[in-house]
Amino acid sequence: GDSVTQMEGPVTLSEEAFLTINCTYTATGYPSLFWYVQYPGEGLQLLLKATKADDKGSNKGFEATYRKETTSFHLEKGSVQVSDSAVYFCALSGGLTGGGNKLTFGTGTQLKVEL
């Protein structure tokens, strides 16, 4: 079945450091790929997405490129801020019987940014 593997956290960085959170996936077909962010005590917010190979999703300075050859969707940001501290989830979308799409999530990577 479908699966998503994320790098283990927590990740602790200094402000303005470069961020990479690795994500690889296993899926049949050609899923869409997503990054969601969860701030403490809140629900998930869509951060960015990519729907086909070589697509680059970007938002708020974060980027991720859909790499079919390496089955990866790594999240990057050139300069993190304290406000980026949150848990980041990589996910892929696969079809459900009868319609709709199931999101398969990684276990999440906690990011802590310090001054």
Next chain:
Amino acid sequence: SQTIHQWPATLVQPVGSPLSLECTVEGTSNPNLYWYRQAAGRGLQLLFYSVGIGQISSEVPQNLSASRPQDRQFILSSKKLLLSDSGFYLCAWSVLARNTDTQYFGPGTRLTVL
């Protein structure tokens, strides 16, 4: 614009008590609706999904049930809660657009079963 509401935000219930969590969506018609659970320190697990009124599919066996009495209302229920039902419950909606089905999440309900 579309919004999704969940209530209550926080709930503490004794083992064996009933449960009813509600989710409503505004600003869209005929959405796909989903219930996820996030256990402490773990990822999200899909519990139920619905592609229309009265249509419910379950992804995992459990003592929870779901219902969709109206187009934009999705309810998660239990007759008798277990300790293992504790967690963060998230409702999500999606509408197929441009061959992509992006899911948008509500604020969640944190359930503690004692």
